[in-house]
Amino acid sequence: MKTKVAVIFGGVSVEHEVSVISALQAFNAIDRSKYDPVPIYISKTKEWYTGDVLTDIENYKDLDQLFKQADRVVLEQEREGTIVLKKKDRSLFSKGVITTIDVIFPVIHGTNGEDGSLQGYFELLGLPYVGCDVASSAAGMDKVMMKQILRDSGVPIVDYEWFYSTQWHEQQDEIKQLAEKVGYPVIVKPANLGSSVGISKVSNAEELDEAIDLAISYSFKVIIEKMVTDLTEVNCSVIGDYEEVESSVCEQVLSTDEILSYADKYQSGGKTGDTKGMESVNRIIPAEISEEATAKVKELAEVTFRLLNASGVSRIDFLLNPEGEVFVNEINTIPGSLSFYLWGPSGKDFEQLTDQLIQLALKRERERQSIQFSIDTNLFSLQSKGQGTKGK
Ligand SMILES: Nc1ncnc2c1ncn2[C@@H]1O[C@H](COP(=O)(O)OP(=O)(O)O)[C@@H](O)[C@H]1O
Ligand SMILES: [Mg+2]
Structure with missing residues (x-):
């Protein structure tokens, strides 16, 4: 069957x-x-x-x-x-x-x-x-939690500060200080959305209010992040689980504005109604970056995947500056088009990719069946026979 x-x-x-x-x-x-x-x-x-x-x-x-x-x-x-x-x-x-x-x-x-x-x-x-479990999905989706986990292990990320949306109304001065501390220009983001929704570039204190008002309309947590100028955006996909991982070719994403917008990502074929998802983004494969930077991106992509205990296929996105520094920006645990287009160069077509993902899900299920989740003894029944525990 x-x-x-x-x-x-x-x-x-x-x-x-x-x-x-x-x-x-x-x-x-x-x-x-x-x-x-x-x-x-x-x-x-x-x-x-x-x-x-x-x-x-x-x-x-x-x-x-x-x-x-x-x-x-x-x-x-x-x-x-x-x-x-x-x-x-x-x-x-x-x-x-x-x-x-x-x-x-x-x-x-x-x-x-x-x-x-x-x-x-x-x-x-x-x-x-298929894919990430509860904890890794949650940590991957919340940009604050993700950054805390990565920073704790010394993975390079850009400087950032964060706050709860409700604090904005009561502690505006403190929050403005946070932006000063990060240093303009900054990027303001809702902590747990995607597709660039609610994200703004802020060059100075005057522009901050509007950006924060927008971000808090989407999320209870907001991040203020150092903006990388003269940015090169590179993505790399990773497939596997806690035991074995493999990273794909790197792609360089070309944006038409400074922030890769929702329209850039999904409506490149817009007027012709040609909706192809992430395939239609303007991109260069492989990314036109040095061999050294490529190796760094691939290594950090695998490290990020493992640290967050991801499984299945994820895409890890990077920000590179002209000085050659590489920062992890985010993990997408269910990436657009499942990043199948990044696996072709490694000889894995979309059919093989979906097969591997289903097999990884079944492997996890087999492993779980060997773990004990409950204890058969009924403590209450022991107690009634006078063998019970005294509380602890
Ligand atoms: N620190 C940053 N410096 C410069 N550009 C950034 C920075 N963070 C995000 N961006 C731009 O904004 C886009 C969306 O941000 P991202 O963190 O990827 O959010 P999303 O989850 O919505 O994709 C990125 O693809 C990039 O173009
Ligand atoms: Mg992104």
């Missing part, structure tokens, strides 16, 4: 549409001789759907029609070890089971998908899933 792989995408995130593109690319790449892929789409209003209609990107232009043709579904544990996809509105006489699911493949960028929440849900269901 083929392994049933549910590819789950969409979701409540500013990167909803990008997720649909990435997910359908992955869905189409899955090897049909080994796996049976099933699409699960989460609408912006949090409803879950399945059906063939979801596999054609054209159908997303008319969502009302799409929802009519798809089935509303839920995931349920039928008995231990068996997870089923069921129709939500089933009749009294039908169980409404559409299919069993062996492993789930999340391709949801950003909030609720990449931040550990969805991963936590799969943990509770006992459903093996």
Whole structure:
């Protein structure tokens, strides 16, 4: 029997549409001789759907029609070890089971998908899933936590300060001091979004208020970061888990503005309606940087992946300055288009990539089964027999 792989995408995130593109690319790449892929789409209003209609990107232009043709579904544990996809509105006489699911493949960028929440849900269901676990997803998504972990291990990152959004209203002077401490020009970012949403470049104290007001409208935590001028942006993908990692070729990302914007990333083909996700970003592969810088980027990408205990495929993004310094900017634990285009040069096509990711998920599941999560003894029953413990 083929392994049933549910590819789950969409979701409540500013990167909803990008997720649909990435997910359908992955869905189409899955090897049909080994796996049976099933699409699960989460609408912006949090409803879950399945059906063939979801596999054609054209159908997303008319969502009302799409929802009519798809089935509303839920995931349920039928008995231990068996997870089923069921129709939500089933009749009294039908169980409404559409299919069993062996492993789930999340391709949801950003909030609720990449931040550990969805991963936590799969943990509770006992459903093996592709990619980072709860803790590594959460640490990767929160730029403050990620920087704290990296800084603690001496990984080079740019100087930064951070604060809770609520502090802005009560301690404006202190926060303005934080920006002075970092030193202008600075970049102001919400701590846990993606796709450049809510990010501003700030050259002086006068511009700070507006940038912070924007950032706090998106997040409870805000980062003020030293801006790298004459920036070269380089990304590198890493695949593997805690035991073994491999880094890809490096890409150099070309932006049309100083901050690589949402439009740069996803709408390069904009006017022609050509939506190809991260593939369409203006980029040079391999990055036109020195051999030394390439080696440094690859090494730091692997170190970052391991430190955050990532698994599956991630993309680690770097900021390089003209002095040859290399700083880790961020990790994307569910990168756009799963960074498949960075693996071609190493001889791994998208089909092999999705295969490896599914196999890594199944490997983690096997490893988990050997770990004890509970103790069979019922302490209460011991107590009633007079053998109990006294509190501790
Ligand atoms: N410290 C920095 N110096 C200069 N440019 C930066 C800096 N941080 C971010 N940028 C620019 O802003 C873009 C988005 O920032 P990033 O931290 O990658 O956030 P996101 O998670 O939204 O992708 C980067 O791709 C880069 O162009
Ligand atoms: Mg980024």
